[in-house]
Amino acid sequence: MRIPVDPSDWLILIPEFILLGTAIAILMIDAFAKAASDRSSPWISLAGTAGAIVAAVFLWGNPLSGFGGMIVNDDFGVLVSTAILTGTALAVLISVDYVRREELPAGEYYALILLSTIGMLLMVSSANLIMIFLSLEVLSIALYVLTGFARMRPRSQEAGMKYFLLGSFSAAILVYGVALIYGATGTVDLQSIADELISPGVLGNPVLLAGAGLVLVGLGFKVAAVPFQMWTPDVYEGAPSTVAAFMSIGSKAAAFAALVRVLIFAMGGLRPEWLAAVWVIAALTMTVGNLVAIAQDNIKRMLAYSSIAHAGYILVAVAAANRLGLQSIPFYLIAYAFMNLGAWAVVTAVTRKGEEAVGLSDYSGLFWSHPVLAGSMGLFMFALAGIPPTAGFTAKIYVFMAAVAADMIGLLIIAIVTTIISAYFYLRVTVIMFMERPAEPPVVTVPTPLAVAIAVAAAGTIWLFLFPGVTQSFTDTVARLL
Amino acid sequence: MTLHQIAFAAVAAVTLISAVFVVILPNILRAALFLVFTFLGVAGLYVLLNAEFLAAMQVLIYIGAITVLIMFGIVLTQQLMGARIRQATQVRMVVIALPVVLIAFAGLAKTFIRPFASAGEHVAAAPAPVDAGTLHQLARMLLQPYVLPFELASLILLAALVGAIVIAKEEKD
Numbered sequence: 009m010r011i012p013v014d015p016s017d018w019l020i021l022i023p024e025f026i027l028l029g030t031a032i033a034i035l036m037i038d039a040f041a042k043a044a045s046d047r048s049s050p051w052i053s054l055a056g057t058a059g060a061i062v063a064a065v066f067l068w069g070n071p072l073s074g075f076g077g078m079i080v081n082d083d084f085g086v087l088v089s090t091a092i093l094t095g096t097a098l099a100v101l102i103s104v105d106y107v108r109r110e111e112l113p114a115g116e117y118y119a120l121i122l123l124s125t126i127g128m129l130l131m132v133s134s135a136n137l138i139m140i141f142l143s144l145e146v147l148s149i150a151l152y153v154l155t156g157f158a159r160m161r162p163r164s165q166e167a168g169m170k171y172f173l174l175g176s177f178s179a180a181i182l183v184y185g186v187a188l189i190y191g192a193t194g195t196v197d198l199q200s201i202a203d204e205l206i207s208p209g210v211l212g213n214p215v216l217l218a219g220a221g222l223v224l225v226g227l228g229f230k231v232a233a234v235p236f237q238m239w240t241p242d243v244y245e246g247a248p249s250t251v252a253a254f255m256s257i258g259s260k261a262a263a264f265a266a267l268v269r270v271l272i273f274a275m276g277g278l279r280p281e282w283l284a285a286v287w288v289i290a291a292l293t294m295t296v297g298n299l300v301a302i303a304q305d306n307i308k309r310m311l312a313y314s315s316i317a318h319a320g321y322i323l324v325a326v327a328a329a330n331r332l333g334l335q336s337i338p339f340y341l342i343a344y345a346f347m348n349l350g351a352w353a354v355v356t357a358v359t360r361k362g363e364e365a366v367g368l369s370d371y372s373g374l375f376w377s378h379p380v381l382a383g384s385m386g387l388f389m390f391a392l393a394g395i396p397p398t399a400g401f402t403a404k405i406y407v408f409m410a411a412v413a414a415d416m417i418g419l420l421i422i423a424i425v426t427t428i429i430s431a432y433f434y435l436r437v438t439v440i441m442f443m444e445r446p447a448e449p450p451v452v453t454v455p456t457p458l459a460v461a462i463a464v465a466a467a468g469t470i471w472l473f474l475f476p477g478v479t480q481s482f483t484d485t486v487a488r489l490l
Numbered sequence: 491m492t493l494h495q496i497a498f499a500a501v502a503a504v505t506l507i508s509a510v511f512v513v514i515l516p517n518i519l520r521a522a523l524f525l526v527f528t529f530l531g532v533a534g535l536y537v538l539l540n541a542e543f544l545a546a547m548q549v550l551i552y553i554g555a556i557t558v559l560i561m562f563g564i565v566l567t568q569q570l571m572g573a574r575i576r577q578a579t580q581v582r583m584v585v586i587a588l589p590v591v592l593i594a595f596a597g598l599a600k601t602f603i604r605p606f607a608s609a610g611e612h613v614a615a616a617p618a619p620v621d622a623g624t625l626h627q628l629a630r631m632l633l634q635p636y637v638l639p640f641e642l643a644s645l646i647l648l649a650a651l652v653g654a655i656v657i658a659k660e661e662k663d
Contacts, residue, residue, distance in 0.1 A: 027643070044590065075638045116656045123649045130642065142642040146649055153653030214601045 016268075017074030020067065020081045020133070023060040023089065024126050028058025038115025046114045050104045051279035053118040057097045058123070064129075074472035076195055078136040085133045088265045091345045092132065093469075095257035096125045097347040098256050101248040101358045103463035110360055112157055118159075121254060128262035130375035135273075137186040137196040140266045142184070145232070147262060148175050151255050152183065154193045156249040161363065167246025174229070174239045182226025188219030198274035205277035217281055223270055224285060230263035241304075244312035245366075249359055252308060253352030256315045262339045264322055268337060272329045279329055287325040287419060293320030294426040302433045306354055308366050310433060311348075314392055317430060318344055324423055325407045328414035333430040342474050343399035347391035350465030353418075354385040357454050366374075371451055374441040377449035382441040384466050391469045393434035394427050398404035399472035501597045505531025529553050543606055543625055 018025075034052055038045040047324035064086055073080040081129040100121065109116050114321060127147030134140045151173060156168020192194050192215040193204040204210050229236040244252040271282060297317030322340050325333040358374070358381075359365055375382035411420040454462075508527035515521040529552040536545035632640045 076635050078638055113659075117653055119652060120656075123645065123652070126645065127649075136639075138636075138639050139642070140648065144640050145646050146642065149646060149653060153649075153656055156657065159657065218601060227532060351513045451523065 009099065012076065018024070018078070020072050020079055020209065021387055022067070022075045023063040023093075024129050026059045026063055027056055027122045027126045027129070028264070029060075031119045032121045034115055034122070034228060038113075038119075042115075046108075050100055050107070051119040053100045053122055054097060056096055057093055057100060058130075058444060059244045060125075061090065061093045061097070063259075064093065066102075071306070072131050073135065078139050078307045079130075079133050081133055082134045084268070084334065084338060085265065088132045088261050089129050091261045091338065091341040092125065092258050094342065095261070095345045095349055097252065098345070098353065098465060099250055099254035099258075101457045102253060102349075102353045102466075103380075104457040105455040106248065106250045106356055108348070110158060111302045117154070119159065120150040120154050124154070124254075125258065131147050131262040132265040134266065135198045135269060137189065137198070137270075141179070141183055141186060144179060144266070147259060147452060148179065148230075151175075151251075151259060153244055154251040154254070157251060158248050158363070159453060163246040163363070164248065165246075167243045170245045170246075171239055177235065178226050178229035179427040180402055181229075182223050185219045185222025185224075185226060188222065189217050190217060190219075192364045198269055200362075201274045202276065203274065211277060215395070216278070220271075220275055220278060220282055221285065224267075224282065224289075227263045227267045227270070228289060229461075231260050231267065231322070231324060232316045233289050234296045234316065235289075237293070237296070237316045241309045241312040242394070244315070245306060245308045249308065249352060249356045249363065253349055256348055257341070257345045260315065260319060260322075261345070264337060264341065265327070266435075267326060268334070271326060272334070276329065276475055283327060283329075286323060290320050290323035290327055290360050292421060293317065293318075293323060296424055298426045298430040298433075300464035301430070303370050307358075307368055307371070307437070310368070310418045310437075311351060311355070314430070314434075316347065317391075318348075320426070321404060321407050321423060324416070324419055325410050326417065328416060329412040330414050332406065332410035332413050336403065336410050339406055339476065340403040340474075343363075343391075343469070346468035346472065347388050347398065347400050349391065350384065350462055350469060351388040353458060353462045353465060354381060354388065356452065357458055358452050360452075365450070368437065368440055371437060371441050372444045373446045373449035375449075376445060377451055378454070381452070383460070384462050385437045385441060387469060389434040389437050393430070393431045395479065397470060399469045399474050401472050404442070439489045494538065498535075501531050501534035501538065505535070519561070519564050522564060524558060525560070526553050526557050529557065543628055 030052060031108060034045065034049045036300055037052075067081050068083065068086050069081070071082045100118065103117070104120075105133055107117055123363075124147045127143045127145070127150065130143035130146060131140060132274050148426075152172040153170055155171045158164035158166050173334065186196065189201065192213045193201050193210060195201055225236060231237075233241045244256070247255075271279075271286070275282065292319055297313050297315075301317065303311035304313060318340075322337060325336045325340065348439065355366070358370060371382075374385070387398065394400045394404040404423075408420055408423060409416075411423065459485035505528055508524045511524040512521045512528060515524065529548060532552075533545040533548040536548055538540075550608065
């Protein structure tokens with residue numbers, strides 16, 4: 009493989025470079041003007057993220073590839089990147105007052121958020137197994153630290169350590185899978201793997217199957233699919249709420265993009281082989297995620313299981329591997345970025361210093377003291393449950409349609425039944441907020457940036473329901489890739 | 491058996507036997523010492539694969555840096571120095587673990603030996619791994635086709651450095 013790197017290849021990476029420049033600027037300001045950095049770093053990060061979104065949109069519509077095919081910029085990638093950058097922007101907004109309240113080191117916090125985002129964006133556009141692994145490491149290492157960021161809280165430390173150990177282990181499994189795929193096909197380039205798979209000798213090679221399985225395990229860990237989900241509730245509970253919000257969308261979206269590229273774009277010819285595995289994982293993820301969420305009294309743990317369950321629905325679209333499935337994955341991720349970040353924003357608002365007040369009972373009668381906040385939380389819960397008029401409904405309908413088109417009726421039935429089950433615990437939060445009327449309803453303060461984040465998330469959740477076509481026309485071009 | 495195969499068997503034996511000692515020795519300092527031999531064995535495997543540069547790096551980083559760091563950690567942690575740590579030496583554990591490992595190994599062997607033999611001509615047809623052995627070519631590979639992964643590795647280091655400082659920094663109250 010001797011492909012010279014063209015200088016223009018670097019243009020594809022403009023969003024990443026904007027974020028990197030922002031991260032380094034924040035670290036420099038932090039080093040030389042500590043006081044100024046505490047005030048300015050969230051706004052600098054927000055500006056950098058906005059710049060990256062603009063750059064990503066400019067890259068829209070002209071499929072590029074660079075670095076000898078290691079990086080591709082296709083419409084699928086741009087859409088998933090949009091979901092990730094939306095999540096980052098909202099996570100930065102809800103962090104502004106949280107970081108101050110918890111007395112976390114601001115400069116390093118925002119710099120690590122941006123570094124992790126760079127890893128996510130690179131993972132989305134990687135078309136090479138080495139690049140997928142390296143960008144996974146960039147995003148993970150920053151997330152390990154962010155999880156344990158509240159050093160004074162043992163819970164946070166424990167979560168960081170747990171995430172680090174399990175995450176390193178799963179990364180090792182992924183690398184083992186990459187090595188086996190290389191052994192079977194002689195290449196780590198996804199396009200070349202797809203070309204190799206045409207020859208029958210490679211197709212039935214057990215080494216290739218083992219490699220694909222290990223890669224599925226490694227990425228399944230990152231998207232929090234059952235049975236690789238053990239870390240999720242503990243990490244979400246221990247991590248600062250804002251970090252949990254950030255990673256629930258970012259690392260999931262990035263890992264799903266990589267999963268789509270490996271399983272569908274590169275190993276589409278192997279679908280008869282991997283379908284059974286993905287089918288079982290998707291069914292388990294939906295069932296376990298939704299059933300265990302019912303038993304949770306801690307809102308952060310409940311949202312963790314909810315995030316597991318949503319990974320299951322997206323896996324249904326991956327298993328379908330058809331036009332509709334490919335269209336629904338970016339849509340689902342963008343919708344999920346809005347509704348899930350919105351829910352986490354409300355959690356951040358209700359939580360008190362030191363991550364107190366995370367029980368469901370702390371939401372009792374919230375409507376009577378903060379009607380707008382409780383109303384938004386109700387909207388996000390409806391959206392996560394998949395009830396109209398929200399983007400969550402539209403996203404689930406797309407996934408179900410993809411399952412029908414792929415003739416996966418069994419999986420469709422499991423998806424519908426678990427959706428109905430999930431309504432129970434999402435609506436329970438709403439009932440607690442609206443129906444209960446304690447003598448002293450909880451009093452919380454909602455700082456302005458947090459309120460803006462909640463408003464944006466709520467607007468996005470409804471907007472994507474009213475005008476799903478906005479992303480639909482985008483996703484049409486994605487489907488042409490098949 | 492060729493000379494190469496004999497050398498491989500010897501190096502593999504050193505690696506595996508010292509790896510077993512790492513796991514079963516109750517004295518953690520001795521276990522760490524055996525880790526040196528395990529890493530040396532892996533370096534030997536690299537030499538047998540004609541990857542001299544990788545072998546040198548293996549010695550430099552894994553033995554020179556990582557093991558020494560582990561030693562420092564043990565020596566500077568008072569309770570650890572003379573402590574006898576119960577490792578996986580209980581008979582019960584071995585009885586459970588042994589059949590599992592054997593079955594897994596048999597499965598691996600069955601999976602791997604045949605396809606690599608039959609797919610031999612196929613792998614050979616793939617672009618031969620460019621002589622990564624010579625330093626010159628390795629540098630060329632890293633800075634030309636693989637420049638992006640190379641630079642990305644530095645980003646990992648940056649994230650790790652910032653993270654390490656955050657975790658280790660003294661609280662100034």
